[in-house]
Amino acid sequence: MKPFEQPEAGAGGAIETFTLPQDGLLPNNPALPVIVYTGALRNHPERTEQLFNDNGWLNSWQNGVFSYHHYHSNAHEVLGVMSGTASLQLGGDAGRTLEVSAGDVLVLPAGTAHKLLHSSTGFRVAGAYPGGADYNTRLAEPDDLAAALQEIAEVPLPDSDPVYGKAGPLLEAWGAGG
Template identity: 55%
Template sequence: MAKLKAQTLPLKRSGLIPNNEALPVLVYDGVFAGQTEEIERTFQRHQWSNSWTGGVLSYHHYHSNTHEVLGVKSGKADILIGGEEGQKLTIRAGDVLVLPAGTGHKNEAASEDFQVIGAYPNGSSFNMRKSSPEDYKQAEQEIPAVPLPKTDPVYGDSGPLLEVWYS
């Protein structure tokens, strides 16, 4: 795995999607290119677990009680990050996204073989929030209480997450 800098995407609130103004989304382009079988093992080795394999939902949703990492196992997709006024990203096999608590995400289009592996710091359980006034009100209280991860899901004790989120 090549050591790459992550692209940072700062987001502001978008309608009823809170996003996380304190922490940017991190995009690791091609960090697992040609080695996608290593994604889940790497996440687990760095204490990002409670993993699952599947797609990204086709409606805006977010998790207000934990951060999330998504590693693209196969295929490609256009993912809208941050709500309707957010940023569209095309992600491909080998890419990794780290979504801070509160970050809206939605699958806009994907290849038939598109799959991600999702995981959470220290195996935390995740909630499912949608674009609603009730969920937004709860999220405003929950997001600031989510602790920073102690490790980067890709690089462990070093890496972009620790450099950017702790600065």
């Protein structure tokens, strides 16, 4: 099999960024935007996890998305849709709903709440974290919020974009990289 090559920036479709304000018990991350790469990996969604790993986003897994609001206060996360379609809610009940399909990639800065609203049969994502960070899972609870705000502020910026590597749009959007 031919080695998987990174897509050229912008070649896979639209790249969208947006921030989500704090929402009651969910911190989100008003300082760093969510980045959505629509269709970036549509030609080879089955290689999503490997591409993330190749770009230094490790501690990866494949599964679905929890059907309740949750977030990771100690790590940024990338989710790449490998198969199927889904409706994901980001930022809590007053946040944003995204329709995603195979080949789409979402980069969620630490603290960004996310949950599955509904999905097609066979919906599957790959997830990973910069440098292989161990991640926690926090819920919409007062005790979690108090601890999470300090943890979010201490999460380092990644060295690479999970899709485009050392020259990716994430580095500019987040002021990251070196």
